[in-house]
Amino acid sequence: MLECQEATKKYMGRTAVDRMSLKVEKGRIYALLGPNGSGKTTLMKMVAGLVKPSEGKILYDKQPVGVESKKKIAYMSTEPFYYNYMTISDVGGYYKDFFKDFDLNKYVSLIKKMKLRMQDKVKSLSSGMAAKLKIAATLSRNAELILLDEPLNGIDIIAREQIISTIVESANEGNALVISSHLVDELEKIIDYAVFMKEGNLVMQGDAEAMREERGMSIVDLYKRIYA
Amino acid sequence: MLQLMKYEFRKQMFSKIIILAILGILEVLFIAAVLVKREGLMAGSIIGLYAIACMAAFYVSIEVIITYSNDLKTKQSYMLFLTPNSAYKIIGAKVFCAIIQIFISAALFLALGFADVFFLAVRYSKVQEVIDAAKEILSQVSGLEVTLPKIITVLLLVFLFWVSTVIFALLSITLSTTLLENKKFKWVISFLTFILINIMVYRVIGLATNQMDAGSYLQFAVSGGLSAVFIALASFGTSWMLEKKISL
Structure with missing residues (x-):
């Protein structure tokens, strides 16, 4: 479904992503791993159509990302991005207006599960509550490709389990999830495929279980070995 | 595009409500002053109406530019550019909103100005004199x-x-x-x-x-x-x- 071909993004002479090649297939959960500044967010933004690659191509269903791919890709950024005037209810209305795959009932149920209130203003939410809202809105889309950039940022340790289970419940044979995080411990148990990035480069990628067997260590240990 | 325009208007609605509220208060003051023939209050409200209308007309344009700048420079840009709309549609919606807002503001302020002058002239029974004087000045x-x-x-x-x-x-x-x-x-x-x-x-x-x-x-x-x-x-x-x- 998604194919990055030598995708490169340069900013002011600095290369944020360097000749990244990657294929994403349905029915799997991908972990995009790496420390801050490794290029995970830039790569996700290129896939979401928010940033144009300086070189290389990003194809979705064999077409360059654009209007059509945005109908099928749900992206959750690491920063809050909803308009300040909005309430949680308005956010649901906005998604419903623009995304045909948005399930308002699922949104209402996730908002309830996350212990948020529909009438609350977005700008009055704490960072943890804002993070939960982003996840609820993004996962309420029945998108083919779901990109979650640092979904556990700002979430307390108790709520993390809830977020992880919500993410896993959203995964099915008809979609793919790409989750970027430096909190590898939390992702270890749910991922099918791991992609390690460092300073904009692809360091290693492969089936998570195969990696564990081949190297005789967990993804967490592998992460420590690569980045230590 | 209509959906995009709906949210574009919504983003800039608050300032318009404030402007309308201030204009409304000044207009009520003006009408009251004319009815009771309090010239000091009349002059004050006319100056206020004129100043607010000029500032508001300018602000409406500036707000279109500021909103667009924020749409590109802050993370709120994702609200627009994650939606399955081409840049042509997004900009089209913004341009139409700008045209509509500027047109409505200008038309409203002008209509209010004409209505006030007319009201003043009727109250003081000098409609034709005022119109002739205005024409003369413009000519x-x-x-x-x-x-x-x-x-x-x-x-x-x-x-x-x-x-x-x-x-x-x-x-x-x-x-x-x-x-x-x-x-x-x-x-x-x-x-x-x-x-x-x-x-x-x-x-x-x-x-x-x-x-x-x-x-x-x-x-x-x-x-x-x-x-x-x-x-x-x-x-x-x-x-x-x-x-x-x-x-x-």
């Missing part, structure tokens, strides 16, 4: 014969020039966040581009109309037509840059 200032169709034509032309300046500002902001994204002094360059575009456009319009009779309908039509063409070109250029070089 002397412009050096042209003042008729209602001509006044409307001039106002439409001013409106088009005003809208074009706002759209050129959007183009310049886009330039700095797309083609000049990786350049130093990109804001300086984009500001200079804005100035340059305005100078060039007014020069082109000047060259195209300088052989025509001053104040003729042909001159107004050509000036207005060219302004509309430049608005369309600037909107297209803005969309094209976003479509090809977006970096949020």
Whole structure:
């Protein structure tokens, strides 16, 4: 479904992503791993159509990302991005207006599960509550490709389990999830495929279980070995 | 595009409510002052109405530019650019909203002004005298014969020039966040581009109309037509840059 071909993004002479090649297939959960500044967010933004690659191509269903791919890709950024005037209810209305795959009932149920209130203003939410809202809105889309950039940022340790289970419940044979995080411990148990990035480069990628067997260590240990 | 326009209006609604509320209060003061013939209050409310209308007309345009700048420079840009809409649709919605907002504001302030003058004249039984005096002043200032169709034509032309300046500002902001994204002094360059575009456009319009009779309908039509063409070109250029070089 998604194919990055030598995708490169340069900013002011600095290369944020360097000749990244990657294929994403349905029915799997991908972990995009790496420390801050490794290029995970830039790569996700290129896939979401928010940033144009300086070189290389990003194809979705064999077409360059654009209007059509945005109908099928749900992206959750690491920063809050909803308009300040909005309430949680308005956010649901906005998604419903623009995304045909948005399930308002699922949104209402996730908002309830996350212990948020529909009438609350977005700008009055704490960072943890804002993070939960982003996840609820993004996962309420029945998108083919779901990109979650640092979904556990700002979430307390108790709520993390809830977020992880919500993410896993959203995964099915008809979609793919790409989750970027430096909190590898939390992702270890749910991922099918791991992609390690460092300073904009692809360091290693492969089936998570195969990696564990081949190297005789967990993804967490592998992460420590690569980045230590 | 209608959905995009709906949210575009919603984003800028709060300031409009404030402006309308202030104008409403001043208008009530003005009417009350006229009815009870309190000249001090009347003068104060007229000055207030005039000042607020001028500032609001200016602010409506500035807010279009500020909102667009925020849409490109802050994370709120994702709200627009994650939706399955092309840059052409997004910019189209913004341009239409800008045109509608500027038009409605200008029309509202002018209508209010005319209504107040008329009300004042009726109250003091000097309607025709006031209209004649206004015509005389306008004729002397412009050096042209003042008729209602001509006044409307001039106002439409001013409106088009005003809208074009706002759209050129959007183009310049886009330039700095797309083609000049990786350049130093990109804001300086984009500001200079804005100035340059305005100078060039007014020069082109000047060259195209300088052989025509001053104040003729042909001159107004050509000036207005060219302004509309430049608005369309600037909107297209803005969309094209976003479509090809977006970096949020």
